[in-house]
Amino acid sequence: MKLIGQVSRTFSRLVDTPLRELGLSVGQLPVLVTLKNVGAISQGELARIARVEQPSMAQLLSRMERDELVQRVLDPADGRSRLISLSAQATRQLPKAKRVMDQTCSQALDGLSADEQALLHELLLKVDANLNRALEQMQKGSK
Structure with missing residues (x-):
């Protein structure tokens, strides 16, 4: 697990620098990608999907709104509520950010065969599932 953390930090x-040149950060990507894939959603739902605690999500969204990466729009189903959506600026920058991430992934996986890459992916999915089960059990135990 220590090695996974080390790989993540190095990645x-x-x-970091190429994303910052685009006005983005690594920590914002789960939010931006979720909004791109799902569309406008509530802050609570966004926090759940992106696996971020609600207070952290509120702070992150405030900074992202300040930086004009997201916007709050009226919920058509409930005029008293607001939904979070991508801004036009974020929509323009996401393809560039994807290129940065894809190029770095290619560097990280250089020298691994397609079979090795598939195996690595499969094994990491299992580790992630195990950790999510443990987290769910921990959360159930604290209620």
Whole structure:
């Protein structure tokens, strides 16, 4: 697990500068990608999908709104509520950010065969599922 953390930190360091040049950060990507894929959603639902605690999500969204990456729009189903959606600026920057991430992934996986890449992916999915089960059990135990 220590190695997974190390790999993640190194990857983040490599993409940090090119993403910052686009006005983005690694920590914003789960939110931006979720909004791109799902569309406008509530802050609570966004936090759940992106696996971010509600207070952290509120702070992150405030900064992203300030930086004009997201916007709050009226919920058509409930005029008293607002939904979070991508801004035009974020929509323009996401393809560039994807290129940065894809290029860095290619560097990270250089020298691995397609079979090795598939196996790595499969194994990481299992580790992620195990950790999510443990997290769910922990959360159930604290209620």
